[in-house]
Amino acid sequence: MTFVEAAPAKINLYLHVTDRRADGYHCLDSLVVFAGAGDVLHYQPGETPLTLKLAGRFGAVLGEDAAGPDNLVIKAANALRTQAGPKAAVRGGTLVLEKNLPVASGIGGGSADAAAALRLLDRVWGVQAAQADLLRLAEGLGADVPVCLLSHTARMEGIGEVLSAAPALPECGLVLVNCGQAVSTPAVFRAREGGFVPRAALPERWENAQALVSTLQSLENSLEAPACALCPTVEKVLHDIAAQPDCLMARMSGSGATCFGLFPSVLAAEQAAARLADAHEAWWVWGGALREGA
Numbered sequence: 001m002t003f004v005e006a007a008p009a010k011i012n013l014y015l016h017v018t019d020r021r022a023d024g025y026h027c028l029d030s031l032v033v034f035a036g037a038g039d040v041l042h043y044q045p046g047e048t049p050l051t052l053k054l055a056g057r058f059g060a061v062l063g064e065d066a067a068g069p070d071n072l073v074i075k076a077a078n079a080l081r082t083q084a085g086p087k088a089a090v091r092g093g094t095l096v097l098e099k100n101l102p103v104a105s106g107i108g109g110g111s112a113d114a115a116a117a118l119r120l121l122d123r124v125w126g127v128q129a130a131q132a133d134l135l136r137l138a139e140g141l142g143a144d145v146p147v148c149l150l151s152h153t154a155r156m157e158g159i160g161e162v163l164s165a166a167p168a169l170p171e172c173g174l175v176l177v178n179c180g181q182a183v184s185t186p187a188v189f190r191a192r193e194g195g196f197v198p199r200a201a202l203p204e205r206w207e208n209a210q211a212l213v214s215t216l217q218s219l220e221n222s223l224e225a226p227a228c229a230l231c232p233t234v235e236k237v238l239h240d241i242a243a244q245p246d247c248l249m250a251r252m253s254g255s256g257a258t259c260f261g262l263f264p265s266v267l268a269a270e271q272a273a274a275r276l277a278d279a280h281e282a283w284w285v286w287g288g289a290l291r292e293g294a
């Protein structure tokens with residue numbers, strides 16, 4: 001029997017760098033949402049050692065060498081193994097990671113995969129770890145892994161480990177565009193210039209997509225300017241998304257280079273995505289809804 005777990009893309013609707021810790025990590029304030037787009041993790045339990053295979057458009061980009069012990073999926077499995085009590089049925093077998101999301105692209109691909117591995121193996125191995133323990137394991141795997149473990153809209157603070165409920169989101173359409181250039185997260189943080197940005201003041205809810213956008217427009221992604229300096233194509237991507245009919249706003253997610261557009265409806269987002277994909281065959285383009293229940 002094969003078990004399947006979705007690893008949805010995360011999008012930072014805004015991201016303020018509010019401070020810098022003594023160890024070099026940056027304190028953030030970010031509204032994180034999840035898309036209908038994502039990687040998919042498949043697991044067939046067996047008695048062989050646990051192995052990982054990469055599939056999908058971006059599996060080929062990562063290459064077979066990336067399926068080793070440094071892959072965040074394997075790191076997550078090993079971390080969970082240490083958490084498993086004597087009653088858990090930790091098994092080997094085969095994991096197949098269908099990589100549909102571009103790599104090193106600011107939408108948390110690797111983090112979402114690690115979180116999916118924690119959720120799936122916790123269930124199938126019967127570890128049944130407490131949520132607080134899973135969050136602690138997630139934290140050890142990367143700053144974005146805790147929020148990806150939840151995989152629903154949340155406000156993210158600290159360096160990523162402080163998660164709280166976010167205002168309810170209105171219905172809207174989402175477009176994601178990546179130009180194909182990998183951007184390194186540490187390099188973008190290093191390239192950041194200027195001071196810090198205060199924590200945002202958010203309302204309790206937004207009546208509609210336009211209201212959400214007017215709040216977001218008063219906020220920023222503090223990593224957008226340094227990412228544009230490292231990867232100037234990001235500016236072209238932002239321009240082309242914003243030029244689509246009905247586009248309410250365009251911004252970069254995380255440390256880039258993926259940018260998102262918000263639209264008043266899922267249909268408008270799908271139509272914009274189709275036009276962008278036609279115009280730029282080399283770009284990865286996705287249009288649709290926020291993740292159900294997100």
Ligand SMILES: C[C@](O)(CO)[C@H](O)COP(=O)(O)OP(=O)(O)OC[C@H]1O[C@@H](n2ccc(N)nc2=O)[C@H](O)[C@@H]1O
Nearest residue numbers: 012024025026111142143144145159185186189254255
């Ligand atoms: C930019 C975001 O994507 C926003 O959601 C995340 O903060 C990055 O999360 P991530 O890719 O899981 O990050 P990690 O793999 O933990 O860290 C990669 C590197 O990014 C820098 N980093 C990351 C997170 C953070 N809050 N401050 C940082 O300065 C550090 O140099 C770190 O060594």
Ligand SMILES: Nc1ncnc2c1ncn2[C@@H]1O[C@H](COP(=O)(O)OP(=O)(O)OP(=O)(O)O)[C@@H](O)[C@H]1O
Nearest residue numbers: 071072103104105106107108109110111113144254
């Ligand atoms: N399962 C994985 N999928 C993608 N990359 C992985 C994975 N495991 C390890 N990596 C490594 O992690 C690096 C960052 O990839 P990832 O796609 O997670 O970045 P990202 O989209 O910028 O994430 P974030 O938005 O969290 O900063 C890659 O260069 C790759 O070498």
